[in-house]
Amino acid sequence: MSSHLKSNVIPPSRQREVPRTGMTWIGQSMKRVEDPRILSGKGGYIDDVAVPGMAHAAMVSSPHAHARIVSIDTSKAKALPGVIGVYTGEDLATVADPCPSFAAPPITQHAISVGKVRHVGEVVAAVVAEDRYIAEDAAELVEVEWEILPPNVDLEVAAAATGDALLHPEDRDSNVALDESFSFGDVDQHFAEAHTVVKRRLRWQRSSAQAIETCGVVAQFDRFKGGYTIHSNSNFYNFIPFVIGGSLRVSPGELRIIPVLTGGSFGSKVFNHKIIILTAGLARLAGVPVKYIEDRLEHFTNSDSHGSDRLYDAELAMAEDGTFTSLRFTVMDDYGAYLQFGVGTHGNAMAQVTGPYQIQSFGMRVMAVLTNKTQQGPYRGFGSEVTNWVMERMVDAAAEELGRDPMALREQNMIQPDQFPYMIPTGNIYDSGNFQKVLEEAKTMFDFDGWRSKARAMRAEGRCVGVGLATCMERSVYGPTEWWSLNNKETPGFTLTSTPEGITVRLDPSGKMFVTLNSPMVGNSPETVVAQILAERLTIAPEDIVFNYSDSQSGFNGVGPQGSRFTAMIAGACVSASIKLEEKLKRFGAHMLQRRPEDVELRNGAVAVKGLKDQEKAFGEIALTSSFFRLSFPDGEEFDSGIETTAVYDHPLSTDPAEDRSHLGIFYPIVGHICHIVAVEVDPGTGKVEILDYTAVHDNGTMVNPRTLAGQVWGGTANGIGTTLSEVFEYDEDGQFTNPNFAEFAMPTANEMPRNLKLGHVETPSPYTEYGIKGGGEGGRLGAPSALTSAIEDALSDRGVKIASLPVTPPILRGLIRDAEQAATG
Numbered sequence: 001m002s003s004h005l006k007s008n009v010i011p012p013s014r015q016r017e018v019p020r021t022g023m024t025w026i027g028q029s030m031k032r033v034e035d036p037r038i039l040s041g042k043g044g045y046i047d048d049v050a051v052p053g054m055a056h057a058a059m060v061s062s063p064h065a066h067a068r069i070v071s072i073d074t075s076k077a078k079a080l081p082g083v084i085g086v087y088t089g090e091d092l093a094t095v096a097d098p099c100p101s102f103a104a105p106p107i108t109q110h111a112i113s114v115g116k117v118r119h120v121g122e123v124v125a126a127v128v129a130e131d132r133y134i135a136e137d138a139a140e141l142v143e144v145e146w147e148i149l150p151p152n153v154d155l156e157v158a159a160a161a162t163g164d165a166l167l168h169p170e171d172r173d174s175n176v177a178l179d180e181s182f183s184f185g186d187v188d189q190h191f192a193e194a195h196t197v198v199k200r201r202l203r204w205q206r207s208s209a210q211a212i213e214t215c216g217v218v219a220q221f222d223r224f225k226g227g228y229t230i231h232s233n234s235n236f237y238n239f240i241p242f243v244i245g246g247s248l249r250v251s252p253g254e255l256r257i258i259p260v261l262t263g264g265s266f267g268s269k270v271f272n273h274k275i276i277i278l279t280a281g282l283a284r285l286a287g288v289p290v291k292y293i294e295d296r297l298e299h300f301t302n303s304d305s306h307g308s309d310r311l312y313d314a315e316l317a318m319a320e321d322g323t324f325t326s327l328r329f330t331v332m333d334d335y336g337a338y339l340q341f342g343v344g345t346h347g348n349a350m351a352q353v354t355g356p357y358q359i360q361s362f363g364m365r366v367m368a369v370l371t372n373k374t375q376q377g378p379y380r381g382f383g384s385e386v387t388n389w390v391m392e393r394m395v396d397a398a399a400e401e402l403g404r405d406p407m408a409l410r411e412q413n414m415i416q417p418d419q420f421p422y423m424i425p426t427g428n429i430y431d432s433g434n435f436q437k438v439l440e441e442a443k444t445m446f447d448f449d450g451w452r453s454k455a456r457a458m459r460a461e462g463r464c465v466g467v468g469l470a471t472c473m474e475r476s477v478y479g480p481t482e483w484w485s486l487n488n489k490e491t492p493g494f495t496l497t498s499t500p501e502g503i504t505v506r507l508d509p510s511g512k513m514f515v516t517l518n519s520p521m522v523g524n525s526p527e528t529v530v531a532q533i534l535a536e537r538l539t540i541a542p543e544d545i546v547f548n549y550s551d552s553q554s555g556f557n558g559v560g561p562q563g564s565r566f567t568a569m570i571a572g573a574c575v576s577a578s579i580k581l582e583e584k585l586k587r588f589g590a591h592m593l594q595r596r597p598e599d600v601e602l603r604n605g606a607v608a609v610k611g612l613k614d615q616e617k618a619f620g621e622i623a624l625t626s627s628f629f630r631l632s633f634p635d636g637e638e639f640d641s642g643i644e645t646t647a648v649y650d651h652p653l654s655t656d657p658a659e660d661r662s663h664l665g666i667f668y669p670i671v672g673h674i675c676h677i678v679a680v681e682v683d684p685g686t687g688k689v690e691i692l693d694y695t696a697v698h699d700n701g702t703m704v705n706p707r708t709l710a711g712q713v714w715g716g717t718a719n720g721i722g723t724t725l726s727e728v729f730e731y732d733e734d735g736q737f738t739n740p741n742f743a744e745f746a747m748p749t750a751n752e753m754p755r756n757l758k759l760g761h762v763e764t765p766s767p768y769t770e771y772g773i774k775g776g777g778e779g780g781r782l783g784a785p786s787a788l789t790s791a792i793e794d795a796l797s798d799r800g801v802k803i804a805s806l807p808v809t810p811p812i813l814r815g816l817i818r819d820a821e822q823a824a825t826g
Contacts, residue, residue, distance in 0.1 A: 001423060002185045002360065004662040008427045011666075014652055017537070017575050019702050019765035019772035025532040025542060026771060029707035033527040033547070043261045046216035046233045047293055054218065055084050057282055057292035058135035060125040060142045061302065062117035065372035065735020066152070066167070069115055070145040072125055077141040082134035085286045086142065088125050089114035096281040099274050100243040102483050103177060103339035104493030107168060107370075111278035116149075118167050118337035119372050120737050121301025126278070128286040151735035152371040155311060155334040159369045167337055167370045177339050178368040180486055184425040184663060185361030190326035194317035198398045203805035204386045206309035206334065207727035208300075209379050209719075210747060213263020215272050215303055216293035217279035223287075227254030228280050233262040234272035235522040238550065238558040247277045257552040259520040266719065267378030268305035269522070270562050271340070300740035305377035306729065308345055308386045309334035316394040322402055324413045327354055328363035329390065335368050336375035342493065343368050345376065345383030347482035348563075350426040351668030352384060352473035355391040356435045357413040362425040366486060372735040380719050380781045382563065388472040389806070392786035396793070406790070407448075410471050411439070421767075427663030430473070430671040431653070431766045431774075438697050438762045439471060442675035445758050446695035451679050459798055464682040465692070466797065468790025471675050472783045474698070476775025478563035479654040479667035489661060499559045499651055501569035504550075505534070505577045506644035507585075509627050511605070511620025513538075513545045518558030519566065520549060524777065525708040529567050530574060532704055533771075537578035540605045540619065556648065564775025567704055568670055571770045572649030580645040588626050588643070589617045591633055619643075653768045670766050672774045673699045676717075676787035678754075682795045687814030689725055689792060694754035696783065699762040701774030709776050710759055716780020717757065722748040723781065724788040728807050746809075800824060 037043055074086040089112035099109045112123045125142050129135035150165040152158035158165075158175045167175055191197060218231040227250055234240070237259050241252035248255065257276075262269050275292065283290040294303060314329035333346070346366050354362055381388075395413075399406040414435045415422050422430045442448075451467050458465040480496040487493050504516040513534065517526055531542035550556075560566065586597040589607025593600065593615060600607050608616035623643045625632055633639040655665040679692040696713055703709055726746035730738045739745050765772020785806060792813070793803050800820045801813075808816070 002425065004185055005423055005427060007658060008423065008655060008663050008665060010421060010429060011653060011655065013768050015768055015770060017770045023536055025536040026702070026704050028532065028705065030528060030532060030542065030705055032525050032708060033531050033542070034521055034525060045213060045263050046218065046231060046260050049218045049231045049260060051218060051220060051289045054289040054291055055128050055130060055286060056132040056135050057279065057290050058127050058132060058139045059123045059298060060127070060139045061298065062120060062122045062124055064117060064146055064148060065120050066149040067117050068147040068149060069113070069117065069124060070147050073143040074125065076143070077127055077138040080134065080138045080141060082130040083138045084128045084130070084288060086125060086127050086138065087282060087285050088112065091285060092281045095249070095284045096277050097247045097249065099247060099277055099340070101340055102344065102494060103342045104484065104487040104491045107171060107177065107339045109338045109340070111274050111281065119374050120735060121298065121374060123278070123302060126282055128282055128290055153731050153733055153735050155309070155332050155369045155371060158371045159332065159367065167372065175370040176367055177335065177370050178343055178366065178487070180488060181365040182661060183363045187326050187328055187361045187363035190361050191315070191317045191328070194325060195320040196318045196401065198316045198318070198394060198401055200314050200393060200397050201804060202312040202314060202390055202393055204308055204310045204389065205728045205806060206306050207723060207729055208306045209266035209268040211264030211266060211268055214294035214296060214299040215269055215275045217275050218289065218291045219280040219283040220289040221280065221284040225254065226250065227256065229256045229258070230276055230280055231258045231260055232272055232276055233260050234269055234276070235262050235265050235520050235560050235562065236270050237520065238518045238552050238555045239560070240271065240273060241552045244273055244276055248280055253553065255552065259549050259551065262520060262522040265522040266380045267382065267562065268303060270378045274304055297740055301374055301737055304340060304375050305379065306336060306374050307376065307379035308383055309376070310386055312390055314390055314394055316398055318398060322404055322409055322412055324357050324359045326361040327359050327394070330365040332367045332369055334371050334373065336371060336373040338375040339368060339370070340375060340377065342483055343486050344483040347486050348478065349383045349387040350664050351428045351475040351482070352671065353387050353391070353426060354424050355388065355473055356415055356471050356673060358415055359425065373731060378562065380716060380778050384475060385782050385785065388782050389786045389789065392470050392472065392790065396790055407469065411436070427665050429666050429669045431669050431768050432764050433671065433673050433699060434762065434764050435471065435673050438673050438675045438699050441760050441762055442677050442695050442697040445697065445760050446677040446693065448677060451693065455679065464684055464795045465679065466791045466793070466795025467677065467679050468787050468792070468794055469675065469677040470783045470786030470790065472786060474564065474672035474674050474776070474779040474782050475668040476564035476672060477568045477652065477668070477670040477769070478565055479651050481657055481665060481667045485657045485661070485664045498557070499565070500557045500648050501566070501573050502556050502558050502646065502648040503530070503570065503573040503577050504646045505581060507581070507619055507623040509620065509624040511544065511618060511623065513540065514548065515545055516548045516550050518550050518555040519560030522561050524561045524566060525705065526561070526566065526570065528708060529704045530570055533571050533574040534578060537575060538581065539602045544605070561777070564777040568769045568773045568775055569649055571773050572652060573647050575770045576647035576649055577645050580647060581643065584643050585619065585622060587638060588622050588633065592617050592622065592625060670769055670774050672701065672776065672779060674779045674783045676783040678787045678791045680788065680791040680795055682792060682813065684799070684817050687810035687812070687817065689813070691754045693756060695758045695760070696780065697760040697762060698776060698779050699764050700776035701769070702763055702765045702772040703761060704773060706761065712777050713759055713780045714757065716778055717784045718748055718753060719781040720784025721752060721788065724785045724807055725752065726807060726809055728809065
């Protein structure tokens, strides 16, 4: 271990339920508990919410990328029949403060802009009317006088901008919001001693999640109590009242956020803070409940959920035999107009930046650049999908420069099964793994050698067919230090260290188990996995469990489904709750059986005397007796009425970053591994890519439900295919967003998906989580771009095409082919 990691001591495991075989419910492909109500149209989405006296809001959005607001004339809009009110940023500022910001120092962002707009689509005024149609008509009557300012579109130009081109001159004298350098280990020495240094400039373009439903809110203000009741399709609702209440000038206890089905998220609805603050403020100003749901154009241009937009200058140092010794890069990231989560997407990537390889040191300079575009937010992978792609691009480049087989070079440098837990240069650990087994399983399922031979034969016939692979990490169960560990040490910001998950379980007198969750369903399967885990732990049937979701006043901190954390974290809460319930059930049941608690066990939904088949009390009978017949039990609080408990589970393994940032601590340690192998054919005349075959093998530890995990992998792979082949947000030189629609922003359809996606699993349980569970919600997107890029480059290897930027849309790929052809002919 490098000396800079000596202080980063791995805490002992707190695992209580060890991985094991032969379980009854865990590991079964049970049908989803959530599906019947959703498929029958009874789910309850944000647009289904209606409250008495509810009005509707529409927005007036900026047509300019960068401009001062000289004046706003709302008189014509206010005069339209049915309009309740028209409000500017100055109006909203009378009832709401700026949005929360985790940047350090914070960058001021108003839910309705004040004095200046910084990207196309930013809201400058809002109309509240009797219905949405009137509100939209009135919004068109609002007249704004503008003073146009220089737009910042190119991130390198923006970084050097001055004067009127500065986005936030009141806060800072540069568009570079953060510029920090880090060295983890002996980076300079390893590069000085390297036999070969591979260098590449790599570009990852922005896109974003596009859920089937956009962000929406229904907000009411209680003028007597002074608080808010808010329905929102946020998937972070029990962890945010503290900061949203601050912006709305109320305490968290005066803010009731009620969850609804999110209608998909993929990260885009993690916070929803701006739309909540905006709609709640309008409800207070208008004196009526207000519903506002983004239209698709608003979601494209103003949802604060664009993905990473990065430029890398990367270097990989190697010994003479091809052993990787160090990785370093400078990365400039176009964050758009604001910086709501700081550089958390880069902190996230530090969990696995060196991939599955034994790299001794790592160095980075990260620059967060502000431009006149919609700001970044979470998108499936939260930055790690980019560094996975960078790492795999560098490995392929190294193989080319060394004349080595890419597969063999990977195998030479992989972490070995007996090296876990393995601490990487940044300080995070990989808890367990068998990367070689995953790779071999993928090669076998794909018929790797066979496909390589077929591809060579096809290329000899003039066809452009290639095979590519990616061996990547899938970190899960995040710790929140990723949000601030890369901030300047002197101004780290809000140094959050808690990401809990909780559950309430009550056994009702009928024998049903009533479970309250504190995080919403976002398309994942929270009820299903909880049913399986509780059924396993308490020996009951999953159909005897009934579910409910708390609101922010009746619940407590639950971070929810993000960062591939929910299944592992809720399993911990389920085990904690089960231990408490088991103790209560045994205590009450033993008394009813006239036995000692140590003489009984849980068996098939009953408390039973060990070794005896006919001596038992069903859970329902115990719950009924404990709830209604207090005098049947001894005095003492241990026999207080009812069988219920609340349990909170904190992160299973984390440590603080070093004060000098020589390491970042352990913060994302439950790490899976993935291998994607793909065969593609490229039409050189059009640049169109066809996927011929695809295999994905994932190690997500102990699988709770293989069926639901498969859905996550397939969906994530579809995301990754779109990221690689078609999805990109385009801005022109004036900062105009030129393709904010589904006609021009090309998401993959069934036609672009592999006809034969073979999915395999290797189970290497975690020694730190309950049952050995690891996360699996993002793996498809973490691997697909790297594998596809490699395959496309292999298909065009005879033509000398190199891919250094994503996406490779047909026009882009056709341009690369044409450039290579021209270079070959001189």
